[in-house]
Amino acid sequence: MAEKIILDVDTGHDDMVAIVMASGLEEIELMGLVAVVGNQILEKTLANTLKVCELIGQQAPVYAGMDRPLVRPKVIGGDIHGESGLDGPVFPTLVKKPQALHGVHFIIETVLANPHEITLVPTGPLTDIAMAIRLEPRLPSLVKRIVLMGGSMGRGNRTAHAEFNIFADPEAAAIVFGSGAPIVMMGLDVTLQVVLDENRSATYGKLTTRTAAMFNASMAHYIQACRRHGSEFPAMHDPCCIAYIADPSIFTTEFHDIEIELHDREKYGKTYAGTTNGSGTVQVGIGADADRFWKLLDRAFTRLP
Numbered sequence: 001m002a003e004k005i006i007l008d009v010d011t012g013h014d015d016m017v018a019i020v021m022a023s024g025l026e027e028i029e030l031m032g033l034v035a036v037v038g039n040q041i042l043e044k045t046l047a048n049t050l051k052v053c054e055l056i057g058q059q060a061p062v063y064a065g066m067d068r069p070l071v072r073p074k075v076i077g078g079d080i081h082g083e084s085g086l087d088g089p090v091f092p093t094l095v096k097k098p099q100a101l102h103g104v105h106f107i108i109e110t111v112l113a114n115p116h117e118i119t120l121v122p123t124g125p126l127t128d129i130a131m132a133i134r135l136e137p138r139l140p141s142l143v144k145r146i147v148l149m150g151g152s153m154g155r156g157n158r159t160a161h162a163e164f165n166i167f168a169d170p171e172a173a174a175i176v177f178g179s180g181a182p183i184v185m186m187g188l189d190v191t192l193q194v195v196l197d198e199n200r201s202a203t204y205g206k207l208t209t210r211t212a213a214m215f216n217a218s219m220a221h222y223i224q225a226c227r228r229h230g231s232e233f234p235a236m237h238d239p240c241c242i243a244y245i246a247d248p249s250i251f252t253t254e255f256h257d258i259e260i261e262l263h264d265r266e267k268y269g270k271t272y273a274g275t276t277n278g279s280g281t282v283q284v285g286i287g288a289d290a291d292r293f294w295k296l297l298d299r300a301f302t303r304l305p
């Protein structure tokens with residue numbers, strides 16, 4: 001049976017790939033999408049989410065989530081994802097509208113209506129998930145699990161110590177990691193192993209569907225932006241969560257306790273991995289079989305317009 005998920009996205013380039021993969025794989029049932037501030041301001045991440053869904057024919061409802069972090073001042077990722085948050089593709093005039101209900105309430109209502117069945121998939125800052133947990137303390141025991149992109153067992157990418165999604169709202173991350181919910185963490189340790197190299201770009205460049213055209217125009221921007229920031233090839237951070245749900249055997253994981261640095265200025269937003277003897281509560285991605293990841297994306301493309 002397909003896994004019921006809610007995607008909580010700050011739609012930039014790799015979030016877009018996560019939406020494409022979730023929409024094109026029969027292993028996934030997308031119940032709805034919530035946009036959160038992150039790669040850009042909320043108005044832009046919401047518009048990007050709606051545009052991607054409309055272009056690929058994804059009918060699931062889209063909601064607006066939180067427009068700022070819980071405590072810290074807002075930081076956005078415009079240096080990578082551009083002025084729009086998804087620079088590169090040109091989208092048709094948007095028709096799809098967001099739902100009136102707040103995204104945090106959508107998360108709570110959906111989990112309460114489907115106890116132990118919903119997997120939350122946050123691929124941006126954890127602000128919406130933390131708010132949902134604070135509003136509905138039963139949430140951590142009623143979700144099936146949370147499969148998130150964020151953090152790192154080693155270096156960061158936004159600072160030397162912190163990965164962007166955690167750095168953008170460390171207090172929210174502390175609430176989520178401390179909630180007791182079953183968590184799978186796809187951090188930089190694993191996502192940096194899945195990169196779009198020249199061969200792979202050339203292969204996708206030959207695809208002619210409108211989904212592939214959007215992907216290729218997006219990746220043209222993403223590749224340049226990543227090069228400007230010192231990475232040779234761009235990483236497929238966010239879709240690793242979807243690939244993990246569709247086929248966990250693609251990844252190797254270890255159990256750790258994860259704590260978030262909230263006090264040290266220099267290390268603010270760092271994820272500390274504690275227990276290494278397998279008794280930790282967070283399943284942390286360590287290794288990825290990139291070829292098998294790409295096969296899943298290939299399959300998703302074949303099922304989308």
Ligand code: BDR
Pocket residue numbers: 012013014015039077080123124149157163164165237238
């Ligand atoms: C994360 O930060 C964002 O820029 C990406 O969308 C991804 O979720 C990687 O650190």
Ligand code: CA
Pocket residue numbers: 009010011012014015038039123124238
């Ligand atoms: Ca993201």
